[in-house]
Amino acid sequence: DSGVTQTPKHLITATGQRVTLRCSPRSGDLSVYWYQQSLDQGLQFLIQYYNGEERAKGNILERFSAQQFPDLHSELNLSSLELGDSALYFCASSAGGGGYNEQFFGPGTRLTVL
Amino acid sequence: GIQVEQSPPDLILQEGANSTLRCNFSDSVNNLQWFHQNPWGQLINLFYIPSGTKQNGRLSATTVATERYSLLYISSSQTTDSGVYFCAVVYFAAGNKLTFGGGTRVLVKP
Numbered sequence: 001d002s003g004v005t006q007t008p009k010h011l012i013t014a015t016g017q018r019v020t021l022r023c024s025p026r027s028g029d030l031s032v033y034w035y036q037q038s039l040d041q042g043l044q045f046l047i048q049y050y051n052g053e054e055r056a057k058g059n060i061l062e063r064f065s066a067q068q069f070p071d072l073h074s075e076l077n078l079s080s081l082e083l084g085d086s087a088l089y090f091c092a093s094s095a096g097g098g099g100y101n102e103q104f105f106g107p108g109t110r111l112t113v114l
Numbered sequence: 115g116i117q118v119e120q121s122p123p124d125l126i127l128q129e130g131a132n133s134t135l136r137c138n139f140s141d142s143v144n145n146l147q148w149f150h151q152n153p154w155g156q157l158i159n160l161f162y163i164p165s166g167t168k169q170n171g172r173l174s175a176t177t178v179a180t181e182r183y184s185l186l187y188i189s190s191s192q193t194t195d196s197g198v199y200f201c202a203v204v205y206f207a208a209g210n211k212l213t214f215g216g217g218t219r220v221l222v223k224p
Binding site: 097103 | 144145147149155156157158159162164200202204206209210211212213214216217
């Protein structure tokens with residue numbers, strides 16, 4: 001158990017809908033990262049927050065948005081869902097915001113868009 | 115951007131066998147991590163090893179940063195070692211994100 005929690009574990013929804021994925025980092029970690037794992041794209045970085053502020057952005061679609069709250073939990077919002085958004089979404093956390101910090105991954109949320 | 119290549123892509127082992135997985139990266143890195151993705155999809159941290167050698171039970175890893183590669187050794191493999199092993203790096207010019215290799219899929223047969 002990495003100490004990073006994600007809810008829900010599974011989510012099945014229809015095209016055009018909106019969903020919210022939730023992540024709580026390890027105790028004491030200030031940085032949260034979101035990654036997407038799909039069959040065709042592999043594991044890809046989406047976005048990073050550090051202590052409530054956006055720190056880095058990757059290949060995140062405009063239909064997707066995220067935020068980190070004062071209690072440091074984070075939410076990833078996916079809207080106007082398409083079939084291709086079906087994937088495993090991971091949250092990771094690290095103590096600091098820099099690249100030298102080890103990242104620890106949550107169990108993931110498996111999203112299926114029908 | 116940085117390229118991360120893992121070999122071999124697939125590995126079939128008999129229980130009890132030893133194996134070596136390789137990760138090559140194309141530029142200097144700040145961070146290198148090895149993960150095991152189990153059949154249930156969970157990503158488990160194995161090593162944080164930007165340089166040097168570490169051991170944890172039957173697993174060990176070595177990173178030679180100057181030559182831009184890392185090796186993961188599995189000794190006396192068990193069926194629970196099955197899954198996909200990923201190498202991931204943080205490339206200093208690309209911010210703090212982990213860039214993942216394509217993985218090595220390992221199947222350990224009883």
